Amino acid sequence: MDPTLIDTFKEVRMRRFTILGLGLALAFAAVLPGEAQNRNLTWTAGQVGGGWYTQAGGFVELIKSKDPSFNIKVVPGAGIQNMTKLQQAETEIAWGLPPFIVAAYQGQDPYKDKHPDMRLVMNGLGFVHSQWAVPADYPYKSIREIFESKKAITIGTTPPGGSDEWVMRKIFDFYKTSYNDVRSRGGKVILVSYTDLANQYRDRNMDIFFSNLAVPGASIQEASLGRKMKILPMDEDLIKYLEGFGLARGVVSKGSYKDVVNNDQDIPTVVMANTIVANAKVPADVVHDFTRALVSNVDAVRKVHPAFKDFDPKDAVRLANVPLHPGAERAYREAGLLK
Structure with missing residues (x-):
């Protein structure tokens, strides 16, 4: 056979394998849950050297040990400005304090505008x-x-x-x-x-x-x-x-x-109580798995920082006037903490 024809057949066959492989990869990705592709999160904490920054780092290690699909980056922040960063989708997760969380959600001092995308994930963390x-x-x-x-x-x-x-x-x-x-x-x-x-x-x-x-x-x-x-x-x-x-x-x-x-x-x-909040647009399954990793490992949570030594999951769902994130709500229902 003409060597040129042999090379042509080889090239066609390689293209078919490449197209087939690409098709299988796309098909596999299509059946994965959408949230599994969205596990890269930013957690805005407090200043470097402060408790929030250290505590968030400890939680990230705990969550990743239970669910390796999470890749959570902890960045510096501050109690008041964290709420606005969350509303503006500059961060998916943030530490907050109840007076500022409620004030941000309702658009009260020290905030000029309502922050309607504020959602509770977990309260009562010391x-x-x-x-x-x-x-x-x-x-x-x-x-x-x-x-x-x-x-x-x-x-x-x-x-x-x-x-x-x-x-x-x-x-x-x-x-x-x-x-x-x-x-x-x-x-x-x-x-x-x-x-x-x-x-x-x-x-x-x-x-x-x-x-x-x-x-x-x-x-x-x-x-x-x-x-x-x-x-x-x-x-x-x-x-x-x-x-x-x-x-x-x-x-x-x-x-x-x-x-x-x-x-x-x-x-x-x-x-003031340490509280974790999330943007409402973070996928429910992501917040569900994030929350489940914590409420299913209470002893490990208590060891992250002395402030958490008395953590009781029953307190996690309590924060007046701010709705729970649907993902967190599902995790609490599964844990028997909500009816």
Whole structure:
């Protein structure tokens, strides 16, 4: 046979095999669930060095160990701005706090517009605690004394956009003062990352370290290692005022911090529950499998961070005024947590 014809037959046969292989691949992909092709998620957490960032990383490892199809990227965020990133589909999953989740969904302060794509995935994952930390030898015994003294103070928290700065501003409002008042008396208001706050405190460039963190907070622990501290209690009238903004009363439990000198007592403060939310457009099967990996492994969830040690799945579905994501709802029904 003519060698040219032989080459032609070979080429035709190879093309047929290529087309057949491509057809089989497309057919196989067509029968896969659509969600199985959409397991790449972004989880917007908190600042690097904060509890949320670490906790999200721990959950990602847990979920992936139960379902390797997930590829979840954790990125920095902040309590207030996370809700808007979720609404704008810049992230599929986010950490949130109930006062801001509800406010975002309803379009209330600090949000200008409603966030209708907000959906609850899981609530009740421990709490963030407002912590007013000062040096162990600080001359004032209460937050009220600090502001009534009208002396120069150096105070720091994280930048605007997160729950820390928002709560601190509410405290300033309660005591009828402002950042400008602090600066006018020769003081400083420092708005930087948790890591920088810990450094500023240790280096004695800052005396008051205000944070809204799960206990024990890594940056509080780090700061107290280099400079002994105490955490000031909140007065009852301040707690009642903050309850009006959706915060709840709580305590920094005794024994939470090794290098906090008043670690032998419960310290009154306010708290907000750690909550996972998702964009409504994330496929139901994806959120279902994400949620199932957590509610089916409660003991593992409790080991991710000390803040989760008392996690009860029954609390996961509770958040007034914000609907459950359909995928999460199905997972809870299967687990017997919803009727």
